[in-house]
Amino acid sequence: CDFCGTHYFLLFCRGNLTEEGFLDRSGSWGDQGLCLVDWGRGIDLHLFPDHTIFKGDCRTSGFRCIEMQEDKPWKFQVDAYGLCGVVHTMLHNCYMEIVKKESSDGGSVYLPKLPFKRYWNADLWKTFFTKMLNNYPCHDDRKLLQELKKSFQDYMVSDPQCIKKLKELLAKQRASLCSA
DSSP: OEEETTTEEEEOOSSOOOSTTTTTTOGGGGGOEEEEOOOSOOOOGGGSOTTOOBOOOOOOTTOOOHHHHTTOOBSSHHHHHHHHHHHHHHHHSSOOOEEEEEOTTSSEEEEESSOOOTTSOHHHHHHHHHHHHTOOTTSOHHHHHHHHHHHHHHHHHHSHHHHHHHHHHHHHHHHHHHHO
């Protein structure tokens, strides 16, 4: 495990990454990853009954989930919003701004203001942001995360070149970070 910066850990594999083991994170894939740390504030959910929801506002621009902005109850939405912010920054190299759009059912949905590049898998990213930004306190957060993880894994294994390219990029990243 290598520590880089102040807000994340980069976990490098000990061995060579192969195409096998990607889905179940076996072999060298089990050691590879990114762990985000220091989300700023935290609530120890073990101190509350299981179905507790919260209402309040952190009053920190850029980190206020939709529920905070609309004075609605929240639980994991603040974390989901933070994750979306990190992913957005990785994709667009700028902070996320959200917009409220009309949905097909007559309601509304929140999405990032910036569009997805045409050469990205736009449907995959749109699903990620739609589900993460519009997740309500009564929903099963673990199930949602498992579904999203599976959709990204399915995309990766649908084209053997994706895993090969990921393997090459991770090796390049490791070499770059370790030589700095």
